[in-house]
Amino acid sequence: MEFSYPSKSIIASNITTESLQKYREEISTLLKEDGWSPFFHLCLYKGFWFHPFFLDGAMYAQDHFQAQPSDIFLCSAMKTGCTWLKSLSFAIATRGQYDESTSPLRTIVPHDCIPFLEYGEYSTAEGPRIPLFASHLPYTLLPKSIIDSGCKIVYLCRDPKDTFVSMWHFFGKLKNKKPREGGLVSIEEAFELFCKGLSSYGPYWEHVLGYWKESLERPDKILFLKYEDMTNDTEACVKKLAEFFDCPFSLEEERKGIVQGIIKFCSFENLSNLDVNKTGKQVKKDGFLENSAYFRKGKIGDWRNHLTAEMGARLDNIMEEKLRGSGLNF
Template sequence: MESLFNSKLIASKNTPESLHKYEVKISTLPKENGWSSMMTLRSYQHFWFHSFFLKGAMHAQDHFQAQPGDIFLCNFMKTGCTWLKALSFSIITRTHFDDSNTPIRNALPHDCIPMLEFGEYYSPTGPKIPLYGSHIPYTCLPKSIIHSRCKIVYLCRDPKDTFVSMWHYFKRMVETNKTGKEVSFVSIEEAIDLFCRGVSSFGPYWDHVLGYWKASLEHPERILFLRYEAMKEETESCVKKLAEFFGCPFSLEEERGGKIEEIIELCSFESLSNLEVNKSGKQVKKDGYMENSAYFRKGKVGDWRNYLSDEMGNRLDNIMEDKLTGSGFSFLNK
């Protein structure tokens, strides 16, 4: 990223030595096996975390200092964050890059926006793109984010499609591990049972959604709550809404010149998935690697029907609706 923005990535005291205290604390927390033998989950502040993400979340809680102009793109895993990041980055940097040289053409959208729980933040020197991504639940965010004037965009998605996308993603992650050990992975039936009990990375999903939903009702001026399905149906309207929320609305000249359509096309599933970096690139991880193509499986609404029975789908819908009762939000209403 330094080559893209002339800004320096810093670990902000996030060293093996400083992280040791978090590892010790994490080892004492309640645990569940999760979906794989390599994915132990720990319970922290009423949510389940994989240890790697939990260390980063704890570190962020202790050290991250949000600035008033920062923007956080928050969501549960596999709810459309790749698309949201691509759109948001393209909207905010549209005066920095033109369509032909935007970093989105040469880097995975996740590599263009640092993740809060990874512990890598931009230094204040040099040009700063004020975007961060995070899967951290609202109540677990650093206090500096909750109490500052910074803005948050939250994107949610039908829980059935979210679950199916997560199951495929983690299954692929397990298949590319390089530990040399045989790693098990649960069946989709076992996984949805755990998901329905709230046992999943950053879960329970309903509490994740509720945290941001309630916060958006209390602070609508700084928290924008979006649905993936609405973005699919009314993409242009959502892109304009994002630009206005970011404080950089499209001018009439930009609208007439087709800038909105240009960004939508660049960030479409078809366009992103066919970029060479996303077809052949890889993210190297501690226990293996993740092919960039894993972030572009289908992106369709209703794909869950190809993997879940009606009984499974109804069970998850009923649990979600029960948990959301009284909140004013429902996944069953558009």
């Protein structure tokens, strides 16, 4: 796989004022619940909870995004290892164009290398078109053209306890352009909401189940991965990704250490210490986020430092009940 890497001017928001107004009118009619802070109230849209500033882009993508059969989508719930998956996928797919010294990953946060579908960061204009996209959307809310075009999808999930803790820390770092009273709720309060399914793109178990069931039906089109497996055997997962992308590593590439080079370059230790990820920031629609927020720890089992054993057991029991009969477990 080879593609021309588009400039930032190509990856631009396409949502018109008229479209935005239409979507916001629809959003205003949705059921709302308090989220994890006054800034993060949630809206129920077709069975899933969204922050409004993600939802208008999702609606636009559903109406306008035209997938191509060669497109590949990296899908996940929030805070399941998406930053790592993006960096590995980008490095794998562009290894014929860039080496470690010239990779855009050195100067651009991974989330700007592979755009998020629902953030409106793609172009319908003619010109260079990157065939890798990312999305936090549930399977049932992906644009119809993605399914109809037979696009490949990589789905990454993670132990829900670590996912929850990572999400709570992440939202605590989002800076609002217009500060409002009140901050993030306590981790205990956020945990109660998460257990009820009230979280961004939640319920988490429904998000995971949607992609899991489809991966059983279409294993040639949907590659289902666990963060823990990627961590425990990164080399096997990197090779699996390359094969799924139809650009497997040659014996010569393996002999030259290309696989290990990509793993090392995209490691948490390396990426988190790049200047762009230590000092850069992303400007969002309602605020900004320092790039360092995407690189907190990435450790399996870190939830034990923030949740009690009883809380962990409770969430495990919820997941066991929700996933029962599916063949999936954590």
